[in-house]
Amino acid sequence: MACPSSRFLAVALLLAMSSFGASAYPALGGYMPVSNVLEHAEIIKDVMAFADALAGESPDYAKAKKIYMFGAGNSCKSPSSVRTLQGFAQKDLTGESFADKFIAGGFPAKFWDAVILAALDGTADFAGAERTKRVTSLKKLVLGVCNFYASHELEAAIKKVESGDSADGSGSTLAWDEGWAFYYGSEPDGAEAAWGAAVEYDADFAGNGSITVSTEIVAQFNAGLHFVRNSTASLTNAIRARDTIYKLWALTYIRAALKYVELSETSYNGKVHAEGFAWYMAIDGFVASYNASAAKAMRDALDISKPSVPSGTFCAVREQMLQALPAMGLDCKALGTFKDSTLTASCPSVCNVSARCSSQPVGLQQLR
Numbered sequence: 606m607a608c609p610s611s612r613f614l615a616v617a618l619l620l621a622m623s624s625f626g627a628s629a630y631p632a633l634g635g636y637m638p639v640s641n642v643l644e645h646a647e648i649i650k651d652v653m654a655f656a657d658a659l660a661g662e663s664p665d666y667a668k669a670k671k672i673y674m675f676g677a678g679n680s681c682k683s684p685s686s687v688r689t690l691q692g693f694a695q696k697d698l699t700g701e702s703f704a705d706k707f708i709a710g711g712f713p714a715k716f717w718d719a720v721i722l723a724a725l726d727g728t729a730d731f732a733g734a735e736r737t738k739r740v741t742s743l744k745k746l747v748l749g750v751c752n753f754y755a756s757h758e759l760e761a762a763i764k765k766v767e768s769g770d771s772a773d774g775s776g777s778t779l780a781w782d783e784g785w786a787f788y789y790g791s792e793p794d795g796a797e798a799a800w801g802a803a804v805e806y807d808a809d810f811a812g813n814g815s816i817t818v819s820t821e822i823v824a825q826f827n828a829g830l831h832f833v834r835n836s837t838a839s840l841t842n843a844i845r846a847r848d849t850i851y852k853l854w855a856l857t858y859i860r861a862a863l864k865y866v867e868l869s870e871t872s873y874n875g876k877v878h879a880e881g882f883a884w885y886m887a888i889d890g891f892v893a894s895y896n897a898s899a900a901k902a903m904r905d906a907l908d909i910s911k912p913s914v915p916s917g918t919f920c921a922v923r924e925q926m927l928q929a930l931p932a933m934g935l936d937c938k939a940l941g942t943f944k945d946s947t948l949t950a951s952c953p954s955v956c957n958v959s960a961r962c963s964s965q966p967v968g969l970q971q972l973r
Contacts (some may be wrong), residue, residue, distance in 0.1 A: 606812050608678055608681030608682075608683070608684055608685070608687055608711070608928075619886065625786075626685075630642070630643075631768070632787050633646060633785060633786060633790075633791075633795075634794070634795055634800070634823065635823040635827070636785045636789065636823060636826050636827060636830075638782035638786070638830075639773040639774060639782065639829075639830070639834070639969065640773070640774045640775070640778055640779040640782040640783075640807055641774070642779070642783050642785075642786040643791070644680050644681050644682070644688070645680065645688070645691055645782075645783045645786040645787060645789035646786035646787075646789065646790055647679045647680045647790075647791045648678065648679065648680040648688055648690070648693075648751060648786075648790070649751070649790030649791050649792055649797050649798045650679035650680070650791065651672060651676055651677045651679050651680060651688075651689070651690055652690070652747050652748060652751065652790075652797060653792075653797050654672050654677040654679070654745055655669050655672045655673060655677075655690065655743070655744075656744050658672060658726050659740045659743060659744065662736070663739050664736060664739070666725050666726075666727075666739075669725060669727045669743065670722075670726075672690075673690050673691050673721065673725065673747070674689065674691045675687070675689060676688060676689040676690075677889075677969070685727050687916045690721075690747050690750055690751075691718060691721075693717070693750045693751065693753070693754040693787075694715065694717035694718035694721060694750045695718050696754065696757065697714045698714070698753075698756075698757050698760075699714055699762040700847075701756065701757060702760060702847075703753075703756035703759075703760065703851055703891065704749050704753070704757070704760075704890075706890045706891045706893070706894035707889070707890025707891070707893075708890070709760065709890075709894060710889070710890040710893035710894060710897065710900065711893075711895075712889075717746070717749070717750045717753060720746060720886070721743065721746050721750070722776065724739050724742050724743045724746065724761045725739075725743065727739065729932075730908075730909050730910040731909070731910075734875075734909070734910075735875050737874075737875040737876045737879065738875040738876075738878065738879045738909060739860045739879075740879075741875070741876050741879035741880055741883070742879040742882060742883045742909060744883075745879070745880060745883030745884055746883045746886065748798065748799045748802070748869045749789075749799070749883060749884070749886055751785075751787050751798065752788060752799040752887050753852065753887065754787050755783075755784045755785070755787040755788040755799075756784070756851070757784075758780045758781065758783040758787065759781065759847045759850065760847070761777075761780040762777040762778070762780035762781040762784065762829075762833045762843070762847075763777075763833075763840070763843055763844060763847060765777035765780060765831075765833070766833050766838050766840050766843055767840060769903065771833055771834055771838045772835055773834060773835070777833040777834075777843075778830065778833055779830055780833075781826075781830050781833050782830070784826070786929070787825050788800055794805055797902050799887075800819065802857055802858075802861065802884065803818040803819040803822065803853075803857045804819045806818070806857050806860040806861050806864070807819050807820075807857075808944075809860060809864055809943055809944055809945075810860045810940065810941030810942065810943060810944070811941065811944065812847070812941065812944070813938065813941065813942070814939075814941075815939060815940060815941025816853070816856060816936065816939045816940075816941075818853045818854075818856050818857050821853055822850060822853045822854075825846050825850045825853065825958060826846075826850065828842070828846045828960035829843055829846030829847060829850070832846060838919070851891060852933060852934055852935060854887070854888060854891075855888050855891055855892065855933055855935065856889045856935065856939065856940060857888075858884050858888035859885075859888065859892070859926060859940065860880050860940065860941070860943070861880065861881060861884035861885065862885035862888075862903050862907060862926075863882060863919075863922075863923060863943060864881070864924065864943050865877045865878065865880045865881025865884070865907070866881050866903070866906050866907055866914060866918060866919050866922060867881075867919040867943065867946060867947075867948055867949075867953035868881075869881060869907075869913075869914040870914040870915070870916060870917075870918050870919045870948070871947060871948065873913050873914060878907065878909070878911075878914065879909065881907045882907040882908070882909045885903055885904070885907055889903070889904055892926075892929060892933070895929055895932040895933050896925070896928070896929035896932060898925060899922075899925035899926050899928065899929035900929075901920065902922045902925045902926075903922050903925075903926060905919075906918050906922045908921075919948050919952070920948060920951065920952035920953065923949070923952055924952065924953050924955050927940070927955050927956060928955055936956075937955075937956040938956070
């Protein structure tokens with residue numbers, strides 16, 4: 606699919622404005638890029654088109670699959686080349702620290718593509734699955750892919766700092782900006798993007814000292830940008846910012862998993878089950894690299910092929926997940942408790958608040 610020439614005229618206008626002192630690169634939320642990442646951020650419009658194809662009682666899986674595979678013409682690499690969600694899912698990220706945690710846990714390099722195609726085609730674990738399970742899973746899985754690919758850009762930025770390629774608008778700064786663009790998207794307030802999940806689950810787990818990921822992660826991305834730029838480049842601190850971002854992602858998706866495994870146990874329906882399944886996939890391999898048993902327990906609890914979540918599942922997986930947090934540099938206070946929980950009070954008390962996030966860039970407030 607070719608990209609409309611009007612899109613590139615708009616980009617050219619932005620660049621021309623910069624020569625007259627105007628800001629060429631508008632802020633994306635609380636983050637100010639130093640590179641042109643407009644087209645990158647607009648991959649979220651493909652996500653929205655994908656979701657639109659799946660709307661209603663009769664989802665158009667064929668149309669959604671076409672958008673997934675070939676793009677909807679929203680995120681352009683050049684006048685003749687589009688960026689696609691499947692391109693993200695099929696990218697082999699072996700050798701990158703975030704992806705390697707998944708691969709070491711037994712996930713194939715292209716696991717995202719396999720599960721999304723299965724949900725689109727109604728095969729494998731989605732054979733015979735109800736519409737709600739398939740559609741809900743698909744809508745969240747493509748956001749997980751965008752989040753996963755954002756990690757690739759952070760990893761690329763680190764490599765470019767190592768090689769000395771850190772000029773504004775290219776090299777490490779462009780890669781870091783792209784990471785935020787894929788995570789936050791192009792819509793006001795980060796709507797429809799993975800960022801929105803952080804906002805939602807911050808609210809669900811707010812209070813008593815829990816970390817507000819949607820606030821903290823902006824600081825980490827901005828700090829990381831500072832540390833990948835020419836005059837202020839610091840490989841050590843850039844790596845610390847990257848690793849802290851990964852921990853913040855873990856908080857978001859562990860919160861989602863705990864919320865939905867509880868709701869699935871107390872009043873089962875396919876939609877909440879699918880939400881938990883898809884969101885947890887975004888962090889499963891990361892958790893597994895620190896505690897394989899806890900990761901497997903949650904994975905099994907949210908197995909999308911299951912017709913129900915048995916009584917006692919939530920407390921069992923919650924206990925294992927809380928015990929896994931310190932190895933990640935987190936604790937249960939940072940995680941918080943689901944505000945509408947009806948089961949937490951009956952679960953064993955295994956809260957450990959001694960852990961601290963040690964991967965903080967110099968001069969930034971500690972997460973705890």
